[in-house]
Amino acid sequence: APVNALFKAASEKKPELLGSNDFEKAQVFEWTTKAFSSANSQEILESLNESLMNTTFIAQDAGITLADLAMYVHLHPVVSELSAKEGYKLNNVARWFDFIQHQEAVMETAKGLGLELVALDLNAPKIQR
Amino acid sequence: MATIKLQFPASLKTSYRFANSLKVAISVHEYGVKAPIEAAANSSSVRLVDAKDLDRFISDANAIISYLYWKQKDVSFEEFLNSKMSILDWEALTFGPLAKEAAEKKNFTQLLSLLQDKIKQDSVSEKFGPAEIALAADIHFCIANGAGLEEYPELSKWYLKVEKNPSFVNALRVCLEKSLGQPAEISAKVP
Numbered sequence: 001a002p003v004n005a006l007f008k009a010a011s012e013k014k015p016e017l018l019g020s021n022d023f024e025k026a027q028v029f030e031w032t033t034k035a036f037s038s039a040n041s042q043e044i045l046e047s048l049n050e051s052l053m054n055t056t057f058i059a060q061d062a063g064i065t066l067a068d069l070a071m072y073v074h075l076h077p078v079v080s081e082l083s084a085k086e087g088y089k090l091n092n093v094a095r096w097f098d099f100i101q102h103q104e105a106v107m108e109t110a111k112g113l114g115l116e117l118v119a120l121d122l123n124a125p126k127i128q129r
Numbered sequence: 130m131a132t133i134k135l136q137f138p139a140s141l142k143t144s145y146r147f148a149n150s151l152k153v154a155i156s157v158h159e160y161g162v163k164a165p166i167e168a169a170a171n172s173s174s175v176r177l178v179d180a181k182d183l184d185r186f187i188s189d190a191n192a193i194i195s196y197l198y199w200k201q202k203d204v205s206f207e208e209f210l211n212s213k214m215s216i217l218d219w220e221a222l223t224f225g226p227l228a229k230e231a232a233e234k235k236n237f238t239q240l241l242s243l244l245q246d247k248i249k250q251d252s253v254s255e256k257f258g259p260a261e262i263a264l265a266a267d268i269h270f271c272i273a274n275g276a277g278l279e280e281y282p283e284l285s286k287w288y289l290k291v292e293k294n295p296s297f298v299n300a301l302r303v304c305l306e307k308s309l310g311q312p313a314e315i316s317a318k319v320p
Contacts, residue, residue, distance in 0.1 A: 007210055025196075026187045026196035027187055029191070030191075033222070037221065
């Protein structure tokens with residue numbers, strides 16, 4: 001039960017990673033579970049893109065949570081392979097991923113896990129006339 | 130509780146999407162939640178939406194039933210972590226993917242064996258907590274797809290009890306009506 005184990009560890013050591021209220025906790029539960037699931041990555045990307053439409057973090061106002069960290073690790077290989085066009089289509093995910101990967105604490109841990117910084121072009125593609 | 134509304138996607142009763150809507154509907158009845166249900170919603174999964182901020186939503190059935198449970202029951206988050214959350218983990222990460230595969234192959238032998246083992250090993254109760262709700266909806270999913278419980282006595286015994294629970298009966302009625310896009314009134318218990 002990986003999600004249960006992570007939640008227990010976070011609850012003991014860094015409860016702020018689980019969100020600040022029940023709604024956020026449920027969102028963290030949802031997305032941390034999805035990070036461990038074998039669900040189609042494209043489906044996850046699309047639903048995450050919708051979820052991040054007006055928010056900086058997965059659990060809205062909570063700041064960075066376990067859900068952001070788990071999803072960052074889960075999606076790293078997928079986001080690394082996105083073309084500029086795909087990245088623009090999934091612009092909310094691209095913005096979120098870029099923000100998370102540049103967090104100091106994340107950068108340190110990512111290096112240890114062998115996760116390289118992903119170069120993401122967050123600008124809209126030029127219109128060709 | 131924040132003002133919430135629930136969205137149920139259009140679904141066939143043999144689909145896993147229907148099973149997920151059923152989980153949420155059972156929770157609504159069991160925990161006395163008062164919330165409007167929007168039928169045939171334009172989303173691919175069941176959703177709990179913050180009615181005051183439509184950008185805030187939870188779109189996973191197990192996360193929704195857990196949220197409703199925390200809100201309505203006097204249970205600490207730590208208690209939840211130490212009780213049945215591991216069953217929800219198993220249900221989402223092991224059972225869910227196998228369920229979709231089984232429905233395609235029309236072979237539920239492995240699924241029903243797994244469910245029976247889970248009910249035996251984890252001393253699952255007949256009272257509806259999040260884990261029991263998820264497992265009841267999973268068994269209904271197998272039955273809706275034509276599976277029989279004859280060879281699974283413990284599973285059959287447990288399910289025959291929980292399917293008579295008024296929350297289950299009402300939830301199934303609502304889901305069947307909602308899945309067809311018909312209006313249905315939710316008759317939740319008063320908390």
